[in-house]
Amino acid sequence: MPEGHTIHRTAGLLSSMFAGSELHVSSPQGRFAPGAALVDGRALTTVDAWGKHLFAAFDLPAGQPRHLHIHLGLYGKFAMGDGDAPPVRGALRARLEGGGHWADLRGPIVCEVITDEEKDAVTRLLGPDPLRRDADPDRAWKRLSRSGISVGQLLMDQKVLAGVGNVYRAELLFRGEVSPFRAGRDLTPDDWDSAWVDLVALMKRGVKAGRIVTTRPEDRARRSGVVTVADSHYVYRRTGLPCRRCGELVRTEVMAGRNLFWCARCQVS
DNA sequence: GCTAAATGTTGAT
DNA sequence: TCAACCTTTAGCT
Numbered sequence: 001m002p003e004g005h006t007i008h009r010t011a012g013l014l015s016s017m018f019a020g021s022e023l024h025v026s027s028p029q030g031r032f033a034p035g036a037a038l039v040d041g042r043a044l045t046t047v048d049a050w051g052k053h054l055f056a057a058f059d060l061p062a063g064q065p066r067h068l069h070i071h072l073g074l075y076g077k078f079a080m081g082d083g084d085a086p087p088v089r090g091a092l093r094a095r096l097e098g099g100g101h102w103a104d105l106r107g108p109i110v111c112e113v114i115t116d117e118e119k120d121a122v123t124r125l126l127g128p129d130p131l132r133r134d135a136d137p138d139r140a141w142k143r144l145s146r147s148g149i150s151v152g153q154l155l156m157d158q159k160v161l162a163g164v165g166n167v168y169r170a171e172l173l174f175r176g177e178v179s180p181f182r183a184g185r186d187l188t189p190d191d192w193d194s195a196w197v198d199l200v201a202l203m204k205r206g207v208k209a210g211r212i213v214t215t216r217p218e219d220r221a222r223r224s225g226v227v228t229v230a231d232s233h234y235v236y237r238r239t240g241l242p243c244r245r246c247g248e249l250v251r252t253e254v255m256a257g258r259n260l261f262w263c264a265r266c267q268v269s
Numbered sequence: 270g271c272t273a274a275a276t277g278t279t280g281a282t
Numbered sequence: 283t284c285a286a287c288c289t290t291t292a293g294c295t
Binding site for chain 3: 073074075076077090091106107108109229237
């Protein structure tokens with residue numbers, strides 16, 4: 001489930017497994033072989049996430065390509081474990097081994113080794129990431145509050161806000177009782193302040209849980225115990241089902257190239 | 270067991 | 283506008 005929470009969680013796991021260790025970096029599939037050779041045998045120093053981008057830094061001189069840059073895209077996924085790595089099967093883009101651990105990467109849309117300058121060029125194009133301590137919500141507000149484009153589209157724009165994907169878009173707007181069709185410039189400063197606070201809390205929770213859960217206990221069918229998949233969202237992928245708050249049927253429509261879900265009664269304007 | 274769709278983005282047409 | 287990435291899951295039969 002690669003929205004920002006997945007990337008930050010992965011960064012934390014990779015860091016705890018590998019930071020300080022020399023890694024054997026390979027590309028069994030071959031597509032990442034040239035990049036792997038640049039960092040193979042070097043120690044991993046830090047792992048950094050910004051939005052949906054992950055950067056693992058290796059102990060190499062500045063100026064040389066030394067950041068492993070990964071974007072999972074829609075299918076990309078890490079598998080990790082302790083001890084010896086399992087036998088290679090299928091399309092395995094990259095394998096990291098060292099410090100008694102291994103990590104396998106499959107299906108990413110980006111897997112490359114880049115320089116400091118190239119890393120800066122990537123992050124410069126990203127809006128504030130709610131999961132970063134250095135995030136400045138005013139940067140997002142400046143863009144949102146000047147735009148005639150709908151908030152449903154703006155939230156998906158990584159230049160506005162980094163790390164939000166289709167699930168957080170739908171759920172954040174529902175929780176804030178904001179219509180996805182409202183123009184950014186029609187948001188009030190209070191709307192944005194509370195949305196940012198809510199988003200930070202939701203995404204932190206996503207990192208901890210390893211999945212997106214946005215429902216409050218009182219809005220779930222099962223109010224105690226484990227939160228089931230069916231109970232974890234208000235509107236995302238709930239087309240035609242009754243809204244958990246008002247009973248109106250959840251609607252769907254394509255917006256910004258993706259399926260948007262919303263309750264037309266709870267999210268009037 | 271099979272098929273379609275999915276949390277995202279880029280690059281070709 | 284569409285294919286690619288090529289995994290995982292939900293929903294059928």
